[in-house]
Amino acid sequence: MNKILVIGCGGREHALAWRLSLSTTTSHVYVAPGNPGTATEKNVSNIDIAVSDYQGLIEFCLSKAIDLVVVGPEQPLCDGIVDKMTQAGINCFGPSAKAAQLEGSKTYSKQFLEKYNIPTAAYASFTTIEPALKYLQQQNSYPIVIKADGLAAGKGVVIAQDFKQAHHAVDAMLAGNVFGKAGCQIVIEEFLQGQEASFIVIADGTNFMPMATSQDHKARDDGDKGPNTGGMGAYTPALVVDDAVYQKTIETIIKPTIKGMLLDDCPFVGFLYAGLMIDDLGNPKVLEFNVRFGDPETQPIMMRLQSNLDELCLAAINKNIAKQNIQWDQRACLGVVLAEKGYPDAYQTGSIITGLDHNTVHSDKKIFQAGTKIEHDNLVTNGGRVLCVCALGSDIQQAKTKAYEYASSISWDTKYNRTDIGDKDLSHKSQIQ
Template identity: 45%
Template sequence: MDILVVGGGGREHAIIWALAKSPKAGKIHCAPGNAGIAQLAECHPIAVNEFDKLTALAVELNVGLVVIGPDDPLADGIVDAFDKTGIPVFGPRRNAAEIEGSKTFMKDLLHKYNIPTADYEKFDNYEQAQAYLNEQAIPVVIKADGLAAGKGVTVAYSREEADQALRSIMVDKVFGEAGAKVIIEEFLAGQEMSILAFVDGETVRPMAAAQDHKPVFDNDEGPNTGGMGTYSPLPHIPASIIEEAVETIIKPTAKAMVSEGRPFQGVLFAGLMISPDGKPKTIEFNARFGDPETQVVLPRLKSDLLDIFWATVHGKLADIQIEWSDEAAVCVVLASGGYPGPYAKGVVIEGLEQVDEAVVFHAGTARNESGEWVTNGGRILGVVGLGADIAEARNKAYAQAEQIRFDGKHQRSDIAAKALVNQ
C-alpha cells in the first residue's frame, strides 16, 4: 500500500527508513520531508499544520495509510481532520493527544488515577505562581503547560534561575500561549529513561527502552534541546525496573485514558525518572514517537513496522507479536553552532558519502543550487552506530560522525557514557 508520512525531521526519516523495509509498502510520500528523506520518499512542500492541503493530498494520492510524526499537529487535531477522509491514520485523536499538549491535563490525570509522578501545583496567575515558587526547595522544575518544541522545561538550581524561568514563561511569554499556565514540580533525582509503546486502547506493546540527552553540552550542562543523542538498550537499568514502569505507569495510563473517554491509539512515550531506590516516576508523556529516541529504537525492531501500524489503527494490536534485536544502537546528533539559540542555515555539509558503517538520519538538511548538502535547522543529522553492545555501537557512531564536516558543527562527546559502567 502507498503511505503518507507527515513531518520533516530525523524521527520521520527513521520511520520512513523502517517502513521502506516492509515488503507490503508501496510508494512512500512525505510532507514536507527534507533532503535526506527525499532519497526514500517523494516529498511534498506542505507544512504539517496545513490540514486541508494534507488531507486533499492523501485523497489525491489514494494512500492506504497516513502516519503522523510531530506533536503540534496531533495536539491541533490532525487525526480528527483525516478521519473525515476515511483513510486509516496512525496517531491519537486530539482529545487523546492532550496528554502531551497540556501538562496540567497530564499531571491531573496521573494524580486522579494514582500513577507515580512528582508532586506539583499548577498556576495561570504569575503572582500566585511566584509566591508558591518562593516557598519551594531548590532545585525545582518549572514547565510551560503547552508544547514548546522540547524547550519549555527548566530545572532551576538557584532562586535566580527559577525566578527568571517563571518570568520568561508567564510574563515575557517566550513560548506564547503555551506558557499561559505553568506547572511547578518537585525535582526528581536519578536516572532518566524513555519507554515508547505502541498503544491501542488498553493494549500496550512496549518498545525497547532508550535514554535521551537533552542539555546541549557534555555532563548535562547548558540549556535543554530537542535531544542531542540517544542509546538503546539500557544495560545499567535492571529489566525488573523497566517492567515495573510498564506495569505501574504506562498500562495504567492507557487504561485511564479509556476511562476518561479519550482512548489512545498510536505511540505513547513515557519520560521517566528512576529514583535512587529503584522506583520509576513519570516526568512527562508524549503522544508520538520521540526524537531522537526513534532513531535508536526502530533500527532494533525486527518485526515489520507497517504490520504494527496496521494492527494498531484497526484495533488488533493484541493479535500480533513484536520482536526486537539484541543489538545496541547509539545516536549522536550533529547540531548547528549556536543551537538551541540562533544558528546559521545554508552551511555546506561534507563527508556524508564517506559514512559506511552507520545509519544517518537527516533532521535539518537541504540541497543548494549546486546540489550540495547544506544545513537547514538546529539539529542537522543523527549518526546511528549499531553493535553487539553499547561500547561497539558508540565507537561506530562517533567514528562515523567524524567523517561529516560543516562549519560550526557541534556534538556532545558523552552520549551513552552512563551505560558503559556495566560493560
C-alpha cells in the same frame, strides 16, 4: 501492499519513512514535506505539502488512495489531524486531539497522573506571576523544575538551581512570552533524582505493545550541562531499565494510563511515550508524556526494529495490537546528534556539509537528516539539529565508538555535538559489575 504517508520533515520522520520503506508489505512511502535525506531513500518520495496544511494532506491521501498515515510531530496531533483524517475515511495512526492533551498540556497530564495514582513529581500550576513566586518562596529544596504548559518543541523546561533562576524563568514564561501561547500557563514541580529513560509503547486504545527501551540526552552539553534541547543523542536498549524496572513501569505507569484514558472516554491509540525518572531503588516516575515517537530516540530504535512497522500501526488502528509480534535486532544502537553551534539559542544556518556519501549503504550505520536543505547543489544546514549519526554494535560501547567515528567524517564550520552520549549506560554497567 500499502501506500504510506509520513507527515513531518525531521530526523524522526526520516527514520520512520526509511523503516516503513523496508517493510515487506509496503509499496511506496511519501513524506510531507520531507527533507533531502528522505529524498535519497529508495521507494520514498517527498511531497511539497506543509505539515500544517491539513486539508491539503487529506486531499493528497484521497487522490493517492493512501493506506496508512503516520504522523511524526506533536503539533498536528494536538490540532486534531487524526480526527480530521478519520472523518475522511483515512487510516491515520495517532491519538485524537482529546487524547493528545497528555502532551499538549502539562497541567492536564499532571492532573491525569494524580487522578489515577500514577507515580510522578509533586507539582502546582499557575497562570499568573505572583502566586507562582509565592509558591517558589515556600519551597525549601532546589533545584526545581519550571515547565511551559503547552508545546515548546521539547525546550519548554527550565531546571532552576535557586530562587533567582526560578524567578527569571517564571517571568520569562508568564510575562516575557518566551514560549508564546505554550507558556501562558506553567507547571512548577519537584526535581527528581535518578536516571532518565524513554519507555514507548504502541497502543490500540485497550492493549499495547512495548517498543525497545532507550535513553535520551536532553541537555546540550557534556555532563548534562547547559540548556535543555529537543535531544542531543540517544541509545537503545537502556540498561537502567532492567527486568524489575520494566515490570514496574508496565504495572504502575503504562497499564493505568491506557486504562485511565479509556475510563476518561478518550482511548489512546498511537505511540505513547513515557519519559521516566528511575531512582536508586529502581522505582520509575513519570517526568512527561509524549503522544508520538521521540526524536532522537526514533532513529536508533528504528535501526533495531525488524518487524513491519506499517502492519503494527494498522493493527493498532484496528484495535488488534495484542495479536501482533515484534522482532528486534539484538545489537545495541547509539545515535549522536550533530547540531549547529549555539542551538537551542541563536545559531547560523547555510553552512555547507561535507563528508556525506549518499551512494554508500552500510548495514550497521546510517545518517538521518533533520535540519538540512539543498542550496546551489550543496547540502547545507537549515536548523538547530542537523543530522543524527547512528551505529549498531554488540554493546553500547561498540555502538558508541562506531557512531562517533562515522560522525567525525562529517563536517561544517559550526558543527557541534556532545561527546558523551552513552556514557551513563557504560557507567551504570560498571557499577553493576
